[in-house]
Amino acid sequence: MPVPSTSTTSEPLRFTLLGPVRVWRGERELTLGPPQRKAVLATLLLRADQVVTASELVDAVWGDSAPASVHGVVQTHVSMLRSVLEPERPRRGQASVLMSVGNGYSLAVGSATVDLREFEKTLERARQLREEGNARDSVDWYARALAMWQGEPLSAIPGPGAVIERARLNEIVLGVQEERLELMVALGRHTAAVTELSALTGAHPVRERLRALHMKALSRSGRRADALAVYTDTRRVMVDELGIEPGSELRDLHRRLLAVDEPPVQQQPAAPPPVQPSRRPVVPFMDEPLPALIAPAQLPADVADFTGRTALVKKLTAMLTPRTHRTAPPRALVAGIGGVGKTALAVHAAHQVRQDYPDGQLYVDLRGAGPDAADPLNVLSAFLRAFGVSPNSTPADLDERAAMYRSVLATRRVLVVLDDAADAAQIQHLLPGSATCGVLVTSRRRLPEMQWDEQAELEGMSRDEALTLFSRTIGAERAGKEPDAVAEVVDACGRLPLALRITAAKLVDRPQWTVRSMADKLARERGRLSELRVGSLEVEATFHLGYGQLDATSARAFRLMSLADGPGLSLPAAAAVVGEPEREAEPVAERLVDLNMVASPAPDHYAYHDLLRLFARQRAAQTDSKQDRIDAMVRLGDHYLGTAATAGWLIQAPAQPREKFSVKPGGVKLPDLKSAFAWFEDEQPALLASARQFLTDPDLPSEYVVDLITFLELYLANGTHFGEIGQIGELAVRDAERTGDLRVEAWGRRKVGEAHLRRFQLPEAENQLTRSIAAAEKAGDPGALATAMDLLGSAEFRMGRVEQSLAHLERALAIAHDAGDLVREAYVLGTIGRTQSERGEFELAMGACEQSRGLHEQLGNETGLARTLFMMGLVYQRFRRLVESIDPLEESLAVCLGIEQTFGEGHNLVMLSRGYLADGRAEQAAAAASRAKELGEAIGDAHMHAMAVAELGKALHALGKHEAGDEHLHSAQALLTQLNSPQAAAVTALLNRK
Structure with missing residues (x-):
């Protein structure tokens, strides 16, 4: 959720479009929210001080994929942007920055700074100086203009409007780079120009203006042969890829280079030709070609001294x-x-x-x-x-x-x-x-x-290849003095490149050592990695040798860092494992990288070759006490949990008050929502691996996983990961059966039950949730008890047991109320409202939903608010007031889209399809159901998918497409019957009436 600024609105706003879309008030960056909200802001900024209609916003941000209730979504995004840009404005007060004008909106920039406007002003000055013949100052102003670009314009902004605008802006900046480089060549700054042009022509190989400049700069640098080679390469690329010859400018330049040398460099340039400044207004959606996709280039760097093979x-x-x-x-x-x-x-x-x-x-x-x-x-x-x-x-x-x-x-x-x-x-x-x-x-x-x-x-290198690799690494002169010892080292390493590089790294790091001393050490240190037999034991000796060169601090880090499961450790995580601040842990970790004991697949990330991990763990078992190893993993767990808590609270308040979590101080300090999502994105594989490790290692405290996954789920709350969390729940149950930890058992069975409930596997869900309740009661955990009862009430509701469902829900509400758990109370009230409707109690049902809505709004809980609004829509539909259900359902959908919750989006669209159809909007109904069907398939929600198929069948009948409608209804009937859903009977009845 956006965090209102604590600063006063008198501080100026600063917007950036030439890179990521960002906003500052004074020195504080404001949190904008999800990408679509940023796309709305970007569209308004590109037409600042003009009116942008709601339809234009929809076209720019969603295009043809706009949801049925898209205008409600736009209103939600505008409302949230206003709260960020004008935090001190009364809730219903007149907006002065982002204003409603007619059927659209206008963003008043006023005294705010927009980097695109500053770029255009600076560029205009550069071109003016060029027209005046002042090339030197002009180059400086061009440089100032280009320095405002912070990467790809409108970076990560979705929507067709952003795609078109990015293409326009990229074309502009490329043209500006060409203008500046022309001046640099004219001024005789050939070396600098060549460096930039080499990179630009690599990125734009068929742009002839750049190629011509490259040829000129090379020629005037005395590199005539290289200039001719550029032409040859250009012609090859253009003929092979485009089927055309280079243009006349390149051909003429090529002929001149073949005939005579370029004239000497002019110390003072002739006046450059006038360049007309661009008068094109900054308007999105211009009819320009889209940019080609940047080809991914994911190969790791080649080995500089690759030898043999x-x-x-x-x-x-x-x-x-x-x-x-x-x-x-x-x-x-x-x-x-x-x-x-x-x-x-x-x-x-x-x-x-x-x-x-x-x-x-x-x-x-x-x-x-x-x-x-x-x-x-x-x-x-x-x-x-x-x-x-x-x-x-x-x-x-x-x-x-x-x-x-x-x-x-x-x-x-x-x-x-x-x-x-x-x-x-x-x-x-x-x-x-x-x-x-x-x-x-x-x-x-x-x-x-x-x-x-x-x-x-692939086997070990040949003897000659191994000798070459080893000798090249330690130096040919040094190797030549002790050829016999070099041969012994190569043989002892099993001619394996990894072992050779580690051994050579030790010699390079210890220039006073002889190769003979290395060979003798290898001979003495064999036999310690017996489980990794590869026909000999030389690899083990090599690893011992690499380990032996470490100082005590590095050796301890090497051992302890290997204990964590998962793909690797970030620097903060590695620092937690060794129990040192990052500034002290970093040089230690980097030394391990330098000595080839660990790898660094990305900056500040460390990973082990699997052989070295096994070796390091074996050394840890022999060197470090059991308690020291446990303490290292607990420190890692505290780090993950502390940071996950910080990130989770930035994303959304969980369904328990803060004091209920056993989070120790520590972890990474995350300043805003963007950094929270980035941390979870980066660490998600490590967090899940850590959860599994803590649940499967009997020496580690498994209760840590309960809180960790609670926060991780706030990031994964789009409905696509419930299966994986359910699997971790199963591990928790097995761990609890071993340890007798009732809190872990209650949590694990609840997670397994919830996964079954999402898949509409109702008997399995009922079984696990009932057992979760029993464990929570024994543990005396009111929060876990209320949550499990809420879920059990939902399962019983889906099975048609309304009275049993309501009894569990009312008990859950009482428990949450007595515990002062307002978040859980709000959730249960919404579920009660939905359930009361099945008893024909409209006023009671809607009253419970209104209470739930008020609590969620008071708590700022957008996830809960979306759920309750959905429940209100269900209540209206239960009483056949289908058209009245549209408003709360569209409002719920807008919130779900704003927080990118796919699960809620899909279920809202299913219900909206019913409402639209009742309102005579069959095409809208079909579109909503079709989109819900896609979402159900994408996230593996079988019940959502089946219900969407049923609603699509109804909509197709309303559109006169009866054959397709029947096909969808029969398909839905089969799917719902397979799921044992009560909705199957309704579809069957509908088919029988046809």
Whole structure:
């Protein structure tokens, strides 16, 4: 939720569009909320001081995908923006910044600063100086203008309006860069110009103006051959990709370069040609071409000193080189033991052919050798995001998500590198189907069940290759003095690249050591990693050697950091594990990276090679006491829980008061909602892995998971993760059965029951929730008891047991009231309202809902408010007042869209379809039901999907499409019957009347 500023409105506002859309009041950044709200603000800013109609806003932000109640959504976003921009304005007072004008809105900028306007003013001055012949000052003003750009304009803003405006702004800034570079070349600043032009021409290879400038700058720098090479490359690209020759300017310049050298550099430039400043107004939705998608380039950096494997690299690159006759994508597998260099080889080969895959290179570490292998569903989601596919458009079903992935890649030339695959099942959905793509897989297994165009079983390097790699790393001169010792070290390392690099790093770090001393140490330290047998024990000795070079602080960090499950640790998490401030933990962690003991896949993130993790854990078991190891994990848990609590409270108040959580001081300090979402996005895999570890390790306190997942669910509250949380609930139940912890049992069974309830598996839900209530009663936990009873009441309601449902709900309400739990009280009141309606008590039902609404508004709980408004819509519909249900349902939908809650959005659309149909708006009803059907499929909500199919069938009949309507109704009947839903009878009755 936006946080009102504590500053006074007299402080000036500052808006940015040339990068992320952001707003400051004075020095304090304001929280704007979800992307669609930012899109509304951006559209108004682009036409500041003008009236933008509501329809224009809808077209800009949603286009053809606007929900049926979109105008209510717009009103909600405008209302929330007003509360941020004018925090001291009375609730119903006259707005002075974001004003309603007729059927639209106007954003009065006044004395506020807008970076786009400042850019245009600065650019106008630069062009004026250029026209006056003052090139030097003009270049400076151009630089000032370009410095205002902070990356992609309107970054992460959704909607067709933003797409078009981004294209226009990107074209503007590219033109401005060209104007500035022309002046720089004219002024003789060739070296600086060449540097910038190299990058720009790489990003825009067929832009002839840039290419011509590049050629001129190179020629005038004395690099005539390089200038001619630019022309050759330009012509190749244009002929291959566009089928045309370069234009006359480039051809003429090329001829002049071939004939004679460019004239000497002018010390004082001739007056540049006048450039007319752009008079085009800043108006969105201009009819301009859309930008090409930026091709993802996810390959890790190539190994600078890659050695050997020449024949294999040649085979892989030849196989991956595109050929016109292919009907399927080429596939290559590199298999072998851990540490043998599979990843380095794959990345090196991929870099050799990346130019043949201009539409992108995808890379993922599948972590197949460890206990936390990557889920193909999540990998597909990341790959689709890399091509701009919104998470909200991504199907929940694995087969459907894989089909979308293959469709996205169908016409593209993309290289896919799947590193460390566990088995064929993990990668089968990650393989593209188009012959224009290429696939390179590494695995410890041979994967014989799959077909490969090239398959290599990678072994240790040849002796010569290993000697070359080791000697190159420690220095040829040093190696040449002790050739016999070098050979012994290479053999002791098993010729494995990972072992060789660790050993060489120790020698580089200890220049006073002889290679002979290293060889002797390796010979003495074998035999300590027996469970990782690979035919010899040399790898173990190498790891001991690398470990031995660590000082006490680094060695302790190496051991303790390895104890955490999951893909890796961020710097704050690593600092928590070792019990040191970040400023002290960072150099220690970076030293481990420098010595190849841990990897750093991203800045301030650390991960272990699986062999080294096992080695480090073994050393921890031998070196650190059991209590020290437990304390390290508890510190990590406190860090995760403390930060999750901070982030969770920024996103939405949970359904328990703050004092109910056992959160210790600490964790990352997050300043705003944006940083809260970013932290959860970054740490979500680690948090889930931590929850599983605390529930499966009998030495760790499992009760920590209860609070952690409560906060994590606030981030995951879009209805797409209840299955995964349910699985963690099952682990909690098993842990509670072992420990007898009733609070953990109550929580775990509640989570399992809730997952069953979401899937409409009602008997299973009833069983788990009943047992959760029993555990909560024994534990004396009123909050857990009230929550479980509320859910059980919902399950019984769905099973048609209205009286039993109401009895549990009224008891839940009394418990919450006695405990002073206003949040839970508000939720239960809404459920009671829905349930009372089934008894024919309209006034009682609506009264309970109104009480619930008032409490949620008082608490600022948008999630709860959306739920209660939905319940009010249900009450109206239960009494056949379908048209009256539209207002609360549209209001609920607007809130759900504002907080990006897909689950609530879908259920509102199902009910709105009924209301629209009763109001004679059959097309709107069909659109709402169709969208709800899509959402039900996407998030795996079978009941939502089935109900949406039923409503779509009714709407199609109303539109005269009776055959399609019957088809949908029969489908809904089958789905609802399969779910044992009471709604099946209503659909059956409807079909019998036809």
